[in-house]
Amino acid sequence: MKLSVRSISKVFHHSQRESTTALENLSFDVQAGEFICLLGPSGCGKTTLLNIIAGLDQPDSGTVLIDGKEIIGPGRDRVVIFQEPSLFPWLNVVDNVSFGLDCIGIPKKKQAPKIVEYLRMVGLSSFKKAYMHELSGGMKQRVALARALAIEPDILLMDEPFAALDAQTRDMLHSELQEIWRATGKTILFVTHNVREALVLGDRVLLLSARPGRLKRDFRCQLPRPRHIEDFALVEAVRDVLSDLREEVLAAQQKELDHEKLVS
Amino acid sequence: MKSWFLRICFYALLILVWEILARLEIWPSYIFPSPSKVLLSIWNGFADGSYPLAIYISLRRLAMGYGISLVLGISLGILLGRIQIVQKTLGSLILGLQALPSVCWLPLALLWFGLSEKAIIFVVIMGAVLSISLATADGIRNTPPLFLNAAKTMGAAGFQLYFRVILPAALPSIVSGMKLGWSFAWRSLMAGELLYVGLGLGHLLTMGRELNDMSQVIAVMLIIVMIGLLVDFLVFAPIERAIRERWGLQTAR
Numbered sequence: 001m002k003l004s005v006r007s008i009s010k011v012f013h014h015s016q017r018e019s020t021t022a023l024e025n026l027s028f029d030v031q032a033g034e035f036i037c038l039l040g041p042s043g044c045g046k047t048t049l050l051n052i053i054a055g056l057d058q059p060d061s062g063t064v065l066i067d068g069k070e071i072i073g074p075g076r077d078r079v080v081i082f083q084e085p086s087l088f089p090w091l092n093v094v095d096n097v098s099f100g101l102d103c104i105g106i107p108k109k110k111q112a113p114k115i116v117e118y119l120r121m122v123g124l125s126s127f128k129k130a131y132m133h134e135l136s137g138g139m140k141q142r143v144a145l146a147r148a149l150a151i152e153p154d155i156l157l158m159d160e161p162f163a164a165l166d167a168q169t170r171d172m173l174h175s176e177l178q179e180i181w182r183a184t185g186k187t188i189l190f191v192t193h194n195v196r197e198a199l200v201l202g203d204r205v206l207l208l209s210a211r212p213g214r215l216k217r218d219f220r221c222q223l224p225r226p227r228h229i230e231d232f233a234l235v236e237a238v239r240d241v242l243s244d245l246r247e248e249v250l251a252a253q254q255k256e257l258d259h260e261k262l263v264s
Numbered sequence: 265m266k267s268w269f270l271r272i273c274f275y276a277l278l279i280l281v282w283e284i285l286a287r288l289e290i291w292p293s294y295i296f297p298s299p300s301k302v303l304l305s306i307w308n309g310f311a312d313g314s315y316p317l318a319i320y321i322s323l324r325r326l327a328m329g330y331g332i333s334l335v336l337g338i339s340l341g342i343l344l345g346r347i348q349i350v351q352k353t354l355g356s357l358i359l360g361l362q363a364l365p366s367v368c369w370l371p372l373a374l375l376w377f378g379l380s381e382k383a384i385i386f387v388v389i390m391g392a393v394l395s396i397s398l399a400t401a402d403g404i405r406n407t408p409p410l411f412l413n414a415a416k417t418m419g420a421a422g423f424q425l426y427f428r429v430i431l432p433a434a435l436p437s438i439v440s441g442m443k444l445g446w447s448f449a450w451r452s453l454m455a456g457e458l459l460y461v462g463l464g465l466g467h468l469l470t471m472g473r474e475l476n477d478m479s480q481v482i483a484v485m486l487i488i489v490m491i492g493l494l495v496d497f498l499v500f501a502p503i504e505r506a507i508r509e510r511w512g513l514q515t516a517r
Contacts, residue, residue: 054417056416074416074417076418076419078417079417080414082410082413086410086414088433089510089512090432090433090435099415099418100418100419103418103419103424104419131510134512151418151419157417
């Protein structure tokens with residue numbers, strides 16, 4: 001088992017009386033090389049879960065195991081790609097990718113071939129010297145992807161990385177990500193609130209319930225790849241998952257309404 | 265191009281009107297000297313070596329005071345920005361002391377260090393260090409958590425996090441603090457030299473007054489303005505431009 005999430009719970013305390021249970025007793029296992037999509041209504045704790053797996057946040061109870069070993073903080077075996085491009089504006093494309101390689105202690109001399117390889121993989125070979133403000137949103141996420149891949153982690157943790165992009169760019173990145181996954185064999189955990197995105201990308205789609213986040217459904221998606229958003233079989237599957245998700249979205253909205261009534 | 269031309273015309277006209285007014289001798293020349301007299305005064309000052317010496321002495325004091333302020337201010341700013349308890353205690357003191365015009369430190373400095381270089385450099389430091397440390401602390405506190413998380417997930421820690429993420433991210437704020445600090449340092453130095461401490465440009469101003477030499481007073485004022493503009497033009501403008509371009513903050517002209 002590559003990654004095991006064992007009965008994770010997390011509560012956020014806003015004040016002495018108010019608190020939100022973000023995750024409750026959540027468990028699942030991920031095989032090496034699997035492409036997992038974590039799907040759920042917004043505010044169901046998907047990002048919290050990803051941060052816990054990344055080691056950026058601690059659960060109140062439960063453990064995360066990687067190759068059978070409990071994690072203690074961030075590690076180079078798993079890298080996060082965030083929703084907002086987290087690239088450094090004071091560095092150009094090459095230096096941004098090189099930053100990650102510096103962090104894991106690869107000498108400058110040995111970095112060049114890796115940088116070339118991964119920039120080619122994400123299709124940015126001709127933008128080596130560009131600064132971040134000169135790139136479009138999609139290009140920024142490609143740089144972030146190259147930076148993460150260059151470290152050569154076993155697991156990629158992706159937190160709605162394409163949510164802020166326009167539909168065409170997103171479609172393109174979906175097929176590229178599938179291709180990169182096929183070529184590199186990474187284990188990918190991809191957080192999204194978009195059912196279509198989840199089914200285009202994932203081998204498995206884990207549907208989380210509205211707050212508190214629990215595992216509602218573990219959906220295996222065996223459709224042939226490469227998949228496209230308009231494939232007929234995919235549309236069928238989307239309809240199926242969507243009806244489950246809709247329940248959760250309604251439940252989430254109801255909870256927010258109840259909360260507002262309680263407050264007012 | 266047009267604004268250049270406009271500006272040159274403006275200053276040419278200003279000097280012309282000034283010259284004409286002076287030649288009309290409405291006021292005596294020891295109150296209202298002509299620009300040509302001021303120019304002559306600058307020429308004489310440079311010829312007898314008194315101006316270059318004063319400029320050298322003032323700039324040396326400034327360089328020492330400002331240099332120490334930079335090191336002290338940025339280190340202090342890092343502590344203020346990263347450690348809550350320092351921010352809550354020392355931070356309030358620094359904020360309070362900023363309300364004190366730095367030349368007010370001069371009597372204290374004279375009692376502590378005597379009529380010496382140390383006293384004036386102390387005043388320059390008190391002028392610059394506070395604003396540099398506050399701006400640095402501000403920049404560090406406002407480092408986007410996203411940058412920190414991204415660096416951490418790639419395995420950055422400790423010094424790497426400080427020198428490769430936090431400080432670069434705070435750079436725009438640190439530079440504006442440095443600029444503010446420089447102008448405070450320059451003002452403090454002039455005030456200090458004017459009041460007590462011998463030699464330097466401020467002292468030349470006092471001498472001009474004591475000798476009733478108005479053209480020297482105006483000449484030295486012009487030199488002080490020129491040095492201020494020159495430092496801004498040669499040091500801060502290029503740094504700020506580089507940062508704006510790098511960060512993509514360049515505004516359309």
